Amino acid sequence: MAAESGEKWILTVTAQTPTNIAVIKYWGKRDEDLILPINDSISVTLDPDHLCTTTSVAVSPAFSHDRMWLNGKEVSLSGGRFQNCLRELRSRASDFEDEKKGIKITKKDWEKLNVHIVSYNNFPTAAGLASSAAGLACLVFSLAKLMNVKEDHSKLSAIARQGSGSACRSLYGGFVKWIMGKEENGSDSIAVQLADEKHWDDLVIIIAVVSSRQKETSSTSGMRDTVETSALIKHRAQEVVPKRIVEMEEAIQKRDFPSFARLACSDSNQFHAVCLDTLPPIFYMNDTSHKIISCVEKWNRHEGSPQVAYTFDAGPNAVLISHNRKAATLLLQRLLYYFPPQSDTDLDSYVIGDKTILKDAGIHELKDIEALAPPPETKENTSTQRHKGDVSYFICTRPGRGPIVLTDESRSLINPETGFPK
Ligand code: DP6
Structure with missing residues (x-):
């Protein structure tokens, strides 16, 4: 033996x-x-x-x-x-x-x-x-x-x-x-x-790794507290999610991006709402996360149909799913406009993963980021403030294979x- x-x-x-x-x-x-x-x-x-x-x-x-x-x-x-x-x-x-x-x-x-x-x-x-x-x-x-x-x-x-x-x-x-x-x-x-x-290989995913000093509540203890104290979670689990699952499966099957985006964004928002409904309340998103949501919402509204979906897990990082390469390029330009790197960061480590999207966006060196114009959906009377250092780096990726x-x-x-x- x-x-x-x-x-x-x-x-x-x-x-x-x-x-x-x-x-x-x-x-x-x-x-x-x-x-x-x-x-x-x-x-x-x-x-x-x-x-x-x-x-x-x-x-x-x-x-x-x-x-x-x-x-x-x-x-x-x-x-x-x-x-x-x-x-x-x-x-x-x-x-x-x-x-x-x-x-x-x-x-x-x-x-x-x-x-x-x-x-x-x-x-x-x-x-x-x-x-x-x-x-x-x-x-x-x-x-x-x-x-x-x-x-x-x-x-x-x-x-x-x-x-x-x-x-x-x-x-x-x-x-x-x-x-x-x-x-x-x-x-x-x-x-x-x-x-x-391969079923839906147009999708492009950009992850914004958001700088955070806050110690986050672990998913395990966070969800335990939610189940014990939130009244909303029962409604979510029994009424909302079962319907969304059916709709999301259909959206994926049909490669229906507007439905996919609507469901993904609503579900992320509801997850963070049940976190807020927990005692004591759990805050996973921070100011930068909120700014990213508003950038995406503003752009989607301006275009008349969703170009990108956002979703956030138990932390401040944004996962942004774009309809296609074109939308991902325009998204990256917007993200880099609002969240440029610190002056001592090099471009190569600021946008990692599939760097070809960066090239498509016309960004070859740091000064190309500085030269970006405000996105057209930014209204003249609203702030076009740029937030240097709020994002640690971006990862460009896509849906991928199993183990x-x-x-x-x-x-x-x-x-x-x-x-x-x-
Ligand atoms: C917010 O799988 O990390 O990412 O089962 O306790 O290990 P445990 O929790 P975990 O929870 C993940 C929660 C989430 C949402 C999700 O991935 O569906």
Whole structure:
């Protein structure tokens, strides 16, 4: 048997998993341990080239206990959520054999074998972007591959859900629905793909990473307080979201941008309204977030039909979804007009991700930003004030694919000889 002591082999798998942004929000649980939500939610998966988690996992009889390193630092795996995911995965592990390497692991061996998990985000964690969604989804996906778990992505999503609710939607690319389910054991609370990323590939996404000094309330405790104290949340979960889910699915199916934008903006606003209705009230958006909303609302109204949708999660960062490239170019010009970089910032680090949109916007150097004219929808009598330094940087991206296994050994984060982070 492979798990006998004295054996030195190490088996590894590396995977990459995207992050996702909800356009119909998950906020509120009916079961805290199993992470079962009070409503369905819908998200767009973001291109992993710009925002993703890479995770390498390894198993070896030489490992003394389960260990994890995140962005270069060892983190504890003792939390209930990690333990629930590990237990669920081990119980579904299958026999594995690699004759060439002389590795044979039976289903029973997985109960005793320990794993090392090394995970990295390709975006700054401090930015307050949904790193837990990509992180937990990647942990579950890579361990499922390592342990030869023969379950489809929906079943894996139910495991990732127990790590962090929003993580279940990162098991698929494109447009994803998390079905709340009815069962007490959570078996039907799973994610399903509504459409893949190619279905609506005109969409361009610009994220404004908003500078913030405020310590934010975690989603987990924030939504607990909302469920306990808000009267509005019941109305939202029972009356509003069920209708919006149907409408949003139809908007995605038909690539109907005006409906998509109306629903996404209203749902983000209602999520922040239930936060305000919580005791004590929770403020995730700040002045800059509000300024971004008003810039978008003004422009959409001026055009007569929505050019861009905004949505905000549990923090001040704006996720702006544009109808197409043309609209994204015009949006970026507006954003850079209102939110120019500090004088000591270089353009290359101020707009990251797909920089071709910057070129289309005619911005090649910092002085091009300074020379931008006020957008035509700015009324002469209103302020055309520019807010230097309110935005840390922008990320240009698009809807993207689901998780993949990286077969190229050089992408592994684990040293294949030692089983420790490289
Ligand atoms: C505002 O998934 O982070 O991003 O399930 O407690 O881990 P837990 O919470 P989490 O909540 C995400 C909330 C949200 C909306 C959303 O992604 O749907």
